Amino acid sequence: MNQWPNPIHPPIFENRTFNWYRVQLLFYLMRYKSETLTYVQNTIAQYFQPPLIDLHHPYIAVYVRRSDKVKYKEMCQAYTLKQYFDLFDFDVRQANVTRVYINSEDEQIFNEFIQINKQKQGYYKLLSVNATRNVVFASFNRMTKQQRGKIALEFLTDLFIEANADLHVGTLTSNWCRLVDGMRLALGKTIPYYTPENRYLMNTRKRR
Template identity: 25%
Template sequence: MVSSIDRELKWTNKAETEDNDDQVKLLVSAWDNLLLNNEDFLKKLEMNKSDVPNAPHLENCELISRVRERLDTRIANQTFPTWISGGDEENYPLTRIVQSEIWTHQHPLDCKNETVKFLVADWETLSIYGSGAQITAMTGLLAIAINENRVLVANYYNRADHDGCKGSSRGSWSCYFLPETSEACRKHAFAVARKREAWESGIVTGKQNYSSKVIWGGPIPKLWGKPWNYMKPTTDINGSLISRHRKMDRRWWRAQAVRYLMRFQTEYTCGLMNAARNTAFGKEAAEIVISAGDWRKDKKKKIRTEIEEQVWSNHKPWIPRPILSVHVRMGDKACEMRVAALEEYMRLADRIKDRFPELNKIWLSTEMKEVVDKSKDYGQWRFYYTEVVRQVGNKSMAEYEASLGRETSTNYPLVNFLMASEADFFVGALGSTWCFLIDGMRNTGGKVMSGYLSVNKDRFW
């Protein structure tokens, strides 16, 4: 299901021009109305759902969510992790092993066994913490849980406390991604946490049991040795590859933890992504479909076969490639890092284009209106970005998010984050936590060798 937010958020690209192809417009509209479950649109055209051709850029969210839930359930002879793309050499060292073992740690065979201990914690809720900071704090709590042999149970997530998240998913990370542990473990952990003796005996701990220093910068799990000592240098700053810095272990761990926490999207998030892709890429997808023939005349009865359900459904949705992710962080971040104008980011983009001349598409994410306005000066590039109200001036991120409302200020950054992580190349500012997390998704998403070009250093270099 697609929430009302999807109709408020408009997605566009800079190169969009007046399109006189009625067939393309009609097909994009048909897909859009299918996403919104608006069957009246098709009835007016004397069409059924089955008459609309498959959209290469969209997922069947109901089907894919069932598949993901099954893959996230402990069954005999299960092979993990199905959420990792690429081989070992295309990811951070030991990514496949680590992801599998985090999942096993977080999904005990018997949560009610008296030896199982828990760390129950809310997400950070203070307005000074942006989405990136909240996720980073949870990666620290996951590290503590693994070090102390506890199951992490994440409780209240304030950014999901809105009308788009229905039922039990309201106020929960599980609105957007499959939860960090099983439902049985969650229920048992909450039941145990209601008993004073469980806290006194240490069966349950919470954030109050640990200092901020330990949560944000404590020791990372050493179960897998020191794989960060042999990570490939693929980050470029000022024309040089950065091979070492003070917190290589933290960089490796946060990438692993974020990949685990975001391993599977829910049906709700799938719907958000479909809406984004249809508005951003729908016209190009429709042109591809129409090039194969007149879809309105070819009304053969479509029968879904086993290969469609069990094999092809696992293919990632189409997006125009190659595409470059550019995240421009400015605004109040100037108090923490050197901020750069769009021109610096585009110089790095041009360096990539010099090597890969077929690259001319950019997924642009930023909170600043001036950045979107300036992107229009780069006619050789095709920009895709969200048409959401952006900052003018240097108001705080907390003020900006408050002005958008909780649903919008949560949904559009997460969609941008996921779109960015699917890119082929990356430019950003690693002094930004958000860029740092995107880089982590790159390095556990089969894209180590895509490289990352940064306009500045993170605080540990």
């Protein structure tokens, strides 16, 4: 920064915000290699029918974060899946959106969805992929290199699906949701995501 105290921006970028530059850098750093994109597309083809994600629009992506975020007081509470659905149910019905992609480290979330959808007379059509659950930062660090590689590919698959969703529902405290939100902004998706949290908590206590 000392070299350019008064940087000159090309006219097309003059009115861009700091957040815009941040997400462009994020998008560049997270760009998929061709073999990674092939893996993601093959995974989607395996679990989605029809096998192309573009054929499932419009859909809404829901990410539910719990476990260690609650344990370490970064979240004031764990929210039920119903609390997430209550945020957007009216809006998606108005827009005739029936497909929903659900992602969470908590494997019980899919049982919650079954119960919710029964109450809603089967309105929602579930999109999901078979992925490893109960993975958090601490457990990820304890894995072998090979295990981490597998989980990373699963994460990148989730990221691709959530970033391409027409609407996004997430947990404000989740770093993952902020990553997805940044990727979506870089893709031109400017609608803020739904979240049941009304404040962001940060606990700087060192984790064991």
